[in-house]
Amino acid sequence: MSSIVQLEGVNKHFGKNHVVKDLNLSVEEGEFLTLLGSSGCGKTTTLRMIAGFEEPTSGSILVEGQAVEEKEPFERNVNTVFQSYALFPHKTIYDNIAYGLKMKKVPKTEIAQRVKEIMALVQLTGFEERYPSQLSGGQKQRVAIARALINRPRVLLLDEPLGALDLKLRKQMQLELKRLQRKLNITFIYVTHDQEEALTMSDRIAVMHDGILDQLGTPEEIYEQPQTKFVATFIGETNIFEGNIKELAMGRIAVRIENGVIRGCGYGFSRNEYITVSVRPEKMRFSPVPVKGFQLEAQVKDYVYVGSVVKCIAVLQNGMEIKMDRLAGEELPEPGSIIHPWWDEKDAVLLHNPENQVLKMIDSMPLI
């Protein structure tokens, strides 16, 4: 595998607004890469720069080894599915989908054949003569996808292509898109703010936060080993604790938090460092009596039944809520009872605090 899209030190300013900050990203050929992040973090802007619709303020973007700005849009093997569909309102669905091929002067019979194929693929057969205004949001999105895919691009950029679909159709289209991507062997750069969608579809996820690429990795890496507090909280549910390191020995760490002591594993931390500890609800356990190493006490507040899982919500002494997953059918303490949460040391993710790093740097600066 070689990289087909490469971003090196890309920055984008809109006036004073620094929207994309020093972005380095290399997309492998044939992979499904997702840009994930909350609204306004610069995902669309990044995609538009790759498509060549927006120029980076600094840095370079290479597609197929060539700088984006060196090629006119129509010379690129890149197509885009726009966040707002951007279907041509005065053209029928057939003409919308055929547009790219018509521009490439593909013979009419071949166009007809390929349009028919792709319309079957996105389940729009029978809609040929309709106009975009006569379609539902979901149908429009499928037209937008078909219109881009029919050109058989090497790279397809998709900006929240499933945003307007209901849950069922969305799940179905997720699988469909993934299948298409494998079958056609097209590199997908996919934008979404839905972490579940990102986790199920992607080969790799790039989590963006305020224009910064927080973490790049496989869905497992992103989920199991988040590298920042934002990634930990944004992807899946988690419990966040913050406190100073009390003891550390051979990577085993005890952290003093507001109302007790918790434990975790990790290297590269120092005594007294103020760190963040993230524990997924499914890793949380509890017992009626205190567990060795932990000093944590909570009161069971409520249970929420979600299919095969029971979500237990408990309150710490300082009022902070924690979430714990239990399997349905397990015996559970009554709401109101006192429990002692704990977890396997290896299941906690320990994170440095960025503000802390700055403080440390200031500390280590020689006094003038």
Place this chain on the structure above:
Amino acid sequence: MEKTKKHSRHSFRSNTLPAVVMTGPMTLLLVLLVAVPLIYVGVMSFCSIDEYYNVVFRFTTANYARLASTDYLKIYGQSLLIAFVTTIICILVGYPFSWLIARTKSKYKKILYMLVIVPFWTNSLIRVYGWRTFLGTNGWLNTALQFLHLTDGPLDFLYNRGTTILGMVYCLLPFMILPLYTSIEKLDQGLLESSADLGAKRAATFFEVVLPLTSGGIFSGSIMIFIPCLGYFFISDILGGGNSDVIGNLIERQFQSGNNWPLGAALSIVLIVITLILVKLYQRMGGSMESLGV
């Protein structure tokens, strides 16, 4: 003439008459201001004149018969030609300009827009006289050309069909720019991007996407230019020569020097009918009346 033109425009309002019946005073006003004069003109077009040029109520269709003579037909044709050429020039000049003011991100957008609007507020008669002063044999242009030794003697710019069309374009251009501006402004930038993204070159994007989506503006602009062109007699009076009469000139002449009011009335009716046909055609092609501001 101005009055006749008003009739022609307001007569479409009578489409909505049934609804207007509910609002009594409004109806009365409309009847007095629109229907009565229109009927008056219609009746007069079938009247005759005596030897002292007085209108007498003797029914005749002679007025209309006269209007079917080749002399008159030639002028209708000429008037339609002038209107057509004016409209085309307005499209060609107005489109790029509208594009510029609709699409520019510059802070001068407002100023550009005002440049179009301000002439609206100034009397067009004065502005057309301005052109005569500018283009005349002793006008600024000739003076400047001679001063720069580009020409030896004064050139004849005035009094031909070209200057009439120039005057028409000059007076009516805002009517093209404003609807075009609106339709270009409404055009979604994303469509241009997706067209480019799908492999269209600039020209293809223009003909496939931009032009069809702004044709509404071109249509309404055209109709708002074409119709007044048939009636703007003062422009050909001031700037035009012998071969630049429009239908408006004929009407004006019959009411003034010709002193044949019934014939003038018949001409007015002809103009109204032509206007009606054009508007019907416009509606048939999918144009909306709202975008005409009617």
